[in-house]
Amino acid sequence: MTFDVALQHPRPFAPAAAAFPPGALKSASLRNQPGKAIAAIALPLENSFASLPPDFYTRLMPTPLPAPYLVGISAPAARLIGLDPAQVDDDTVAVLAGSRVPERAQPVAAVYSGHQFGVWAGQLGDGRAMLLGDVATAEGPMELQWKGAGMTPYSRMGDGRAVLRSSIREFLCSEAMHALGIPTTRALSVAGSDQGVVRETIETAAVVIRMAPTFIRFGSFEHWFHRNNEGNLRILADYVIDRFYPALRDEDNPYAALLEEVTRRTARMIAHWQSVGFMHGVMNTDNMSILGQTLDYGPFGFMEAFNAQHICNHSDHQGRYSYAMQPQIGHWNCYALAQALVPLIGEVEETQAALDVYQGEFATTVDRLLHAKLGLNQLPEQADADRALLDSLFGILQANHADFTLFFRRLSGLQAGSNAGDEPLRDLFIDRPAFDAWAQQYRTRLLLEGSVDAERKAAMNAVNPKYVLRNYLAQGAIDKAQQKDFSEVARLLQVLQSPFDEQPENEQYAALPPDWAAELEVSCSS
Ligand code: AMP
Ligand code: MG
Numbered sequence: 222m223t224f225d226v227a228l229q230h231p232r233p234f235a236p237a238a239a240a241f242p243p244g245a246l247k248s249a250s251l252r253n254q255p256g257k258a259i260a261a262i263a264l265p266l267e268n269s270f271a272s273l274p275p276d277f278y279t280r281l282m283p284t285p286l287p288a289p290y291l292v293g294i295s296a297p298a299a300r301l302i303g304l305d306p307a308q309v310d311d312d313t314v315a316v317l318a319g320s321r322v323p324e325r326a327q328p329v330a331a332v333y334s335g336h337q338f339g340v341w342a343g344q345l346g347d348g349r350a351m352l353l354g355d356v357a358t359a360e361g362p363m364e365l366q367w368k369g370a371g372m373t374p375y376s377r378m379g380d381g382r383a384v385l386r387s388s389i390r391e392f393l394c395s396e397a398m399h400a401l402g403i404p405t406t407r408a409l410s411v412a413g414s415d416q417g418v419v420r421e422t423i424e425t426a427a428v429v430i431r432m433a434p435t436f437i438r439f440g441s442f443e444h445w446f447h448r449n450n451e452g453n454l455r456i457l458a459d460y461v462i463d464r465f466y467p468a469l470r471d472e473d474n475p476y477a478a479l480l481e482e483v484t485r486r487t488a489r490m491i492a493h494w495q496s497v498g499f500m501h502g503v504m505n506t507d508n509m510s511i512l513g514q515t516l517d518y519g520p521f522g523f524m525e526a527f528n529a530q531h532i533c534n535h536s537d538h539q540g541r542y543s544y545a546m547q548p549q550i551g552h553w554n555c556y557a558l559a560q561a562l563v564p565l566i567g568e569v570e571e572t573q574a575a576l577d578v579y580q581g582e583f584a585t586t587v588d589r590l591l592h593a594k595l596g597l598n599q600l601p602e603q604a605d606a607d608r609a610l611l612d613s614l615f616g617i618l619q620a621n622h623a624d625f626t627l628f629f630r631r632l633s634g635l636q637a638g639s640n641a642g643d644e645p646l647r648d649l650f651i652d653r654p655a656f657d658a659w660a661q662q663y664r665t666r667l668l669l670e671g672s673v674d675a676e677r678k679a680a681m682n683a684v685n686p687k688y689v690l691r692n693y694l695a696q697g698a699i700d701k702a703q704q705k706d707f708s709e710v711a712r713l714l715q716v717l718q719s720p721f722d723e724q725p726e727n728e729q730y731a732a733l734p735p736d737w738a739a740e741l742e743v744s745c746s747s
Contacts (some may be wrong), residue, residue: 264302266325266354269362270435273460276440276453278329282322283351284371286414286426289318292389292702293710295396297718298409298432302356302363309627318428319351319370320678326353330373334447335440335507336557338541341447345440345507346375349383352436364435365409369428377392382418385411386699387747388427389710390690391518392508393698395431397690397717398515403493404486405515406433411710413702420746425703433514437461439558440507446561458565461511476565484555485582486513491551492586495544496594497686498524498625503745505543506557520743521687525734527587528624529615535744548587593684594629595663597676598670610662617659623649626689633681635660636674637667666707686720687721687731693738694730 288482291314299306304313315321322328330347338593339344343609351370355362368391369383383391388411395408409430416426437457445454462469462479472478490513494501501508502520522533529545542550559576566572591611592599599607618628633643643660650656676683690713698709716727724730 235489259350264304264323264325264354264356264365265324266320266327266356266365267362268329268352268354269464270331270352270355270364270368270437271327271329273456274453276332277350277457278331279374280327280329281351281373283319283355283367284330285315285320285414286318286370286428287320287416289314289320289412289414289428291317292385292411292413292427292707293392293714294410295392295408295523295714295718298396298407301358301360301407302357302409302432304366304409314412317410317415317430319367319743323353328353328367330375331436331441331727332375332444333438333440333507334444335438335505336443336554337505337507338537338539339537339553341691342374342505342507343447344444345377347373347436349381350431350436351375355434355579361434363407363432366436367428368431369426372461375669380418382416382426383429383747384418384420384424385413385427385702386424386513387519388413388429389699389702390695390743391429391431393710394518394521394690395515397720398499398716400718401497401686401689403492403497403499403515404451404490406431406510408432423644433510433516434465434512435510436516437511438507438516439509439511439554439561440505441511442558442561443506446564450562454561454713455565458562465512465658465670474566474571476562477571477575480555480562480566480572481578482561483511483513483558484576484579487551487555488548488579489513489586490515491548492583492590494547495587496590497689498527498544499689500524500531500533500542500544500547500742502537502542504547504554506554509554509558519747522692522743524625525691525738526623527615527618527625527628528721529619533743535742536746548583552576553582555579590684594632594681596633596672596681597666600670603666603669605664610659610666613659613662617650617652617655620655621650621652626686626691627731627733629685630682630687630731633678633685635663637672637677638674640664682723683721687723688720688727690717691734692741692743693734698742 291309294306296306302580318324328351330351332346334344335342350366350368353365355364372381392408392411395405398405409432410429411429413427417423418426458476462475466479466482467474469478500522508517520534530543532540532543555576559572563572628649634642636642647656649654694713698713701709716730
């Protein structure tokens with residue numbers, strides 16, 4: 222198939238040496254800065270995570286940002302938690318910025334560890350994120366988290382802040398991915414402040430409110446495994462199973478069932494990423510959600526001129542997290558989780574079996590998604606021929622660096638019986654005869670299943686987005702926001718909330734990137 226998912230790092234399940242001496246966590250002191258409790262935003266907060274023993278987090282307060290202002294708010298996310306997006310007053314903005322603490326909040330920063338770029342990194346933790354608590358919603362309890370609200374005991378060398386640039390990117394992409402139907406954490410808001418933050422240059426600080434049922438990561442489990450603390454490992458696994466995977470409680474081995482389900486979800490999530498050309502950029506195990514949701518948006522990108530080897534993160538010199546590598550890395554990350562769960566699962570064979578579902582789940586999902594992208598039914602007798610058709614498609618996309626999003630969107634306009642509608646597609650290729658040859662094979666395949674143009678077009682347009690968060694679009698919104706004009710953040714969010722719709726008034730947001738976009742670089746610095 223198009224993506225190679227062979228497990229490249231088959232290691233024995235040998236217990237790793239504890240990277241930190243047991244007890245090191247205790248040095249993380251309880252910080253309690255004054256934060257004014259207010260009732261301005263009446264959130265009926267609970268904090269289920271804080272019911273875990275204190276080893277798992279530190280209670281603390283956010284560091285207020287001076288004179289915060291609202292940069293953006295997602296209306297659907299706000300409504301989900303019972304907040305009226307039209308009623309955001311100064312007190313609410315202060316809460317969104319972490320400058321004030323809502324009455325019932327019990328802010329905590331969680332501890333976790335992880336593998337970064339394939340190397341064990343030891344303890345990390347919420348260096349700038351703080352959980353306020355969880356709110357009951359129509360989709361179940363949602364945790365709210367400030368990101369960028371100040372230092373925590375896990376900030377290491379960092380300042381606990383996030384810059385406006387990366388906050389707008391995370392905000393827009395979280396909501397864009399949600400609208401694409403891809404499992405992801407959500408984003409409620411971005412609040413900014415004129416407070417300076419030092420990165421390569423001086424930028425200004427911002428705080429995003431993220432939402433997810435939980436922010437527990439693979440690294441949360443690795444943390445206790447690498448400290449040889451089986452008791453806390455079990456407490457964490459039981460909490461996750463009971464709260465998020467209750468059906469697994471009845472399985473013979475709930476921990477093996479948990480690993481298998483998380484592995485499946487991760488494989489499916491990454492198949493979805495591949496299908497829209499999303500590249501995460503920093504697939505470290507501390508950025509992998511235990512719910513299989515896209516988590517921690519940093520130097521992500523959407524594929525434009527197709528290149529399977531594309532690396533969206535300027536800091537990723539080896540290309541570990543390139544587009545083509547994502548499926549394998551997802552597997553490797555599940556491997557790291559598997560290793561951490563061995564003490565609970567009990568048997569290496571059972572652990573291996575749970576992990577081994579990855580390749581099949583990924584291949585099945587990606588095959589289904591790619592068929593849908595091409596508007597084809599999955600016909601068993603055509604499986605091999607379809608694989609060849611897809612391989613040759615990715616071959617010409619690669620050779621011609623055709624724009625990924627535009628290609629699939631325009632493909633819906635192709636007619637099965639004639640090449641009369643091919644021009645917009647041909648325009649994306651330098652080697653037009655190569656495109657014509659592929660289109661001929663594709664037409665033959667469409668005719669084979671009696672595909673009806675209009676029906677196929679509607680179905681394809683419902684899965685091939687017209688609008689994705691291209692870097693240059695995000696940059697345009699950031700540039701204006703840095704001049705205190707937040708209109709483009711709002712407009713872009715609105716466009717991305719209906720990515721499959723034709724929006725004639727927003728045609729320019731579906732255009733090829735301008736030449737200057739080639740100079741844009743996104744790195745881990747945020
Ligand atoms: P990331 O690559 O953004 O997922 O971050 C990796 C780790 O670094 C996490 O533990 C973050 O909380 C932490 N971190 C990143 N940026 C900062 C910052 N400015 N201040 C404190 N911690 C940070
Ligand atoms: Mg992270």
